[in-house]
Amino acid sequence: MQKSVSLTPLRVACSGCYLRELCLPRKLTDSDMAQLDNLISLKHAYQRGDFLYRSGTRFQSLYAIRTGFFKTQVLHVDGREQVTGFQMAGEIIGMDAISSDTHTCDAIALEDSEVCEIPFNQLEELSRKLPSLQRHLHRILSREIVRDQGIMLLLGSMRAEERLAAFLLNMSLRFAKRGYSPTSFHLRMTRQEIGSYLGMKLETVSRTLSLLQGMGLINIRNKSVELHNMPRLQALVGPPPQLL
Amino acid sequence: MQKSVSLTPLRVACSGCYLRELCLPRKLTDSDMAQLDNLISLKHAYQRGDFLYRSGTRFQSLYAIRTGFFKTQVLHVDGREQVTGFQMAGEIIGMDAISSDTHTCDAIALEDSEVCEIPFNQLEELSRKLPSLQRHLHRILSREIVRDQGIMLLLGSMRAEERLAAFLLNMSLRFAKRGYSPTSFHLRMTRQEIGSYLGMKLETVSRTLSLLQGMGLINIRNKSVELHNMPRLQALVGPPPQLL
DNA sequence: AATCTTACTTGATGTAAGTCAAATTTCGAT
DNA sequence: ATCGAAATTTGACTTACATCAAGTAAGATT
Numbered sequence: 023m024q025k026s027v028s029l030t031p032l033r034v035a036c037s038g039c040y041l042r043e044l045c046l047p048r049k050l051t052d053s054d055m056a057q058l059d060n061l062i063s064l065k066h067a068y069q070r071g072d073f074l075y076r077s078g079t080r081f082q083s084l085y086a087i088r089t090g091f092f093k094t095q096v097l098h099v100d101g102r103e104q105v106t107g108f109q110m111a112g113e114i115i116g117m118d119a120i121s122s123d124t125h126t127c128d129a130i131a132l133e134d135s136e137v138c139e140i141p142f143n144q145l146e147e148l149s150r151k152l153p154s155l156q157r158h159l160h161r162i163l164s165r166e167i168v169r170d171q172g173i174m175l176l177l178g179s180m181r182a183e184e185r186l187a188a189f190l191l192n193m194s195l196r197f198a199k200r201g202y203s204p205t206s207f208h209l210r211m212t213r214q215e216i217g218s219y220l221g222m223k224l225e226t227v228s229r230t231l232s233l234l235q236g237m238g239l240i241n242i243r244n245k246s247v248e249l250h251n252m253p254r255l256q257a258l259v260g261p262p263p264q265l266l
Numbered sequence: 267m268q269k270s271v272s273l274t275p276l277r278v279a280c281s282g283c284y285l286r287e288l289c290l291p292r293k294l295t296d297s298d299m300a301q302l303d304n305l306i307s308l309k310h311a312y313q314r315g316d317f318l319y320r321s322g323t324r325f326q327s328l329y330a331i332r333t334g335f336f337k338t339q340v341l342h343v344d345g346r347e348q349v350t351g352f353q354m355a356g357e358i359i360g361m362d363a364i365s366s367d368t369h370t371c372d373a374i375a376l377e378d379s380e381v382c383e384i385p386f387n388q389l390e391e392l393s394r395k396l397p398s399l400q401r402h403l404h405r406i407l408s409r410e411i412v413r414d415q416g417i418m419l420l421l422g423s424m425r426a427e428e429r430l431a432a433f434l435l436n437m438s439l440r441f442a443k444r445g446y447s448p449t450s451f452h453l454r455m456t457r458q459e460i461g462s463y464l465g466m467k468l469e470t471v472s473r474t475l476s477l478l479q480g481m482g483l484i485n486i487r488n489k490s491v492e493l494h495n496m497p498r499l500q501a502l503v504g505p506p507p508q509l510l
Numbered sequence: 511a512a513t514c515t516t517a518c519t520t521g522a523t524g525t526a527a528g529t530c531a532a533a534t535t536t537c538g539a540t
Numbered sequence: 541a542t543c544g545a546a547a548t549t550t551g552a553c554t555t556a557c558a559t560c561a562a563g564t565a566a567g568a569t570t
Contacts, residue, residue: 065510097420099504104419118415127415146401150394157390163366170414171362172370175340175348177421178465182557205437213518221422223558226520244518244566260343356523426527441549457548472549489538517566524559535548540541 054152061148064088064139074115074129074137076140079163081119083139087111088247091210092137095218098261105219107169108132108188108211114140117166134209144164177221180259182230185220185260209245298396306330306381314323318359318373318381325363329353334379335454338362339462340371349463351413352376352455354420358384361410376454388502421465426502428456429464431502434484449465449496455488 050058050147053155065088067072074092075087079205092109097232119125120142149156176185188245199226209216214222220227241248249255274424294302309332312318317330318336321443336353350371353359363369393400420429442448453460457468457475464471476482485492493499 096415098419098423102419102423104415104422106415106418117408118411121405121412122449126412146404148399148467150397150400153390153394158392159404160390160407162364163404164361167410167414168365168370169360169405170418171348171350172341174350174414174417174421175342177418178348179342179346186477193470212516218422224518225520225559226557232519232553456546465527468548470528472547475526476549497563511570513570515568516546517564519562519564521562521569524557526555528556528558528562529552529554531551531553533548533550535546537568538544540543 023229033185041136042043050086050154054155057152058155060142062138062140066137066139068135068137069130070131070133072113072131074131075119075125075126077125078201079125079127079203081116081123082144083141084114084116084145086116087113088136088138089133090137092129092135093211093215094127094129094221104216105211108193108215108219111200114162117163120163124189132215138141154238182222182226183258184222185222185235186216186225186234187239187255189216189220190247191252191259192241193247194252207247209247284367294396294398298399301396302399305388306382306384310383312375312379312381314375315375318375319363319369321369321372323369325360325369327385327476328358328360328389329373330382330384331357331359332380332382334381335376335457336379337372337376337455337463337478338371341406347462349455349459350417352459352463355444357371359405363374364407378458383384426464426466426470427477428503429466430460430471430474430478431483431499433460433464434491434493435496435499435503437491438496449493451491453491 040225044099054251068090076099089111091111092115093105094107094109094115095103095105097103109129115129116125118127119217143158149159176188180188193207194208197207211219212253213227217227222230231240231242234255235242239249239251241250269441286449292444300413306486312334321341325408336359338351338353338359339347339349341347353373359373360369389403393403420432422480424432437451437453455463457471461468462470466474475484475486478499481498483493483495483502485494
């Protein structure tokens with residue numbers, strides 16, 4: 023099923039990579055770090071299309087994305103699906119499953135990816151000993167809540183152009199944080215997936231992207247995007263058309 | 267600002283009320299409970315319209331609603347607002363603020379309410395000592411993430427009737443859990459607030475409620491609702507019209 | 511390189527929900 | 541009880557987005 027191959031037989035500490043900056047607390051001693059390293063020792067590789075986990079399966083671990091790109095989606099009874107997020111390197115995934123010990127969404131690799139497994143019981147145990155780790159875990163959980171509320175705002179009250187502008191700016195910001203260009207990047211997901219995430223049909227995504235291009239704000243060719251005018255994109259997200 | 271009056275000078279333990287069932291872990295010893303009681307000792311009263319907290323203010327505590335009804339909303343730069351949730355007795359509110367030590371939304375009482383304050387630092391400290399409390403806190407945070415994803419699904423892929431059916435059934439479930447009738451209850455929020463929450467205009471809320479009434483599924487008179495046919499309401503939420 | 515499949519774009523048309531507006535009801539305050 | 545403000549309902553009209561339908565381009569597979 024999920025083709026998870028342990029790339030290296032030896033232990034590969036995630037704290038050794040730049041994950042440290044994004045996912046791990048700062049104020050830990052070397053000894054603390056060692057304990058954390060010990061915890062986050064399982065690395066897995068996934069190919070495009072592989073499931074990291076499936077809705078309904080038992081929860082055991084959170085996952086820290088080392089490299090690559092994932093989407094999470096919830097499936098409705100009738101087959102409708104809603105993409106709930108796109109996750110990239112340095113982000114933690116799987117937190118929805120804590121509440122019921124069962125995954126409530128699917129996580130699927132959008133490109134070949136590497137992931138560090140974080141057994142949750144052990145993380146809880148360690149975070150009881152290390153207050154700064156505990157606090158960090160709480161922040162990560164809370165950040166996910168804030169992110170979701172931002173999307174609720176987007177889905178509940180924005181128009182197609184605004185949604186796409188917000189989406190592109192969000193991608194831009196996240197690429198920039200990882201040292202990539204904020205103005206030129208490659209989308210890993212299809213128009214369909216973008217549409218599901220933003221609550222619109224793929225045709226509308228396509229049309230609206232063409233529109234933004236027509237306005238000179240972006241350049242989009244298949245999955246490659248260039249943001250030509252970030253301030254105006256930002257302005258588009260901000261003030262509404264006639265509502266103010 | 268927030269008219270928070272300490273109702274009783276003496277300590278009022280929240281664990282003494284039915285909050286225990288909804289918010290607190292089970293497997294605690296009496297001694298553990300006593301510590302928890304000690305932590306959750308501050309009770310405040312709010313009148314309709316009062317702010318429990320405001321976006322931008324410093325985060326210090328979570329709040330357990332003892333009685334009453336709140337809404338949370340995020341405000342956009344331009345004045346647009348999105349209601350992100352309605353909270354009732356037994357629910358915990360304020361978790362979005364952990365990530366940045368700052369509240370990211372407003373919480374406003376929809377009726378006169380009582381709230382127990384839970385200083386978060388102390389909660390963290392105690393949960394380091396009590397694994398079952400720690401686990402419970404994590405579950406509560408995760409449950410909020412799952413809830414938000416459900417709303418994303420609703421906002422992203424449901425039609426007006428489906429949204430309202432889902433909303434009414436959710437209210438019904440939550441009232442039922444608290445021992446109230448699942449089929450007959452009183453909405454505390456305006457059509458406007460329902461609309462904001464569900465991503466539609468107040469006129470559409472009104473029209474759609476009339477429609478559901480016309481179909482014989484509900485009876486609504488101002489803010490009093492009766493659900494006459496829960497299975498059909500459920501069916502409405504489930505399968506889409508022609509999409510399957 | 512050729513073929514097949516899957517993504518993407520663009521146009522024509524339909525529709526659910528938004529907007530504007532007026533009438534009615536409810537509720538709080540005097 | 542009366543008044544005024546706010547909430548709700550309902551109607552007429554508009555619009556943003558969905559749907560349906562080709563046609564084109566990109567990627568995968570052989």
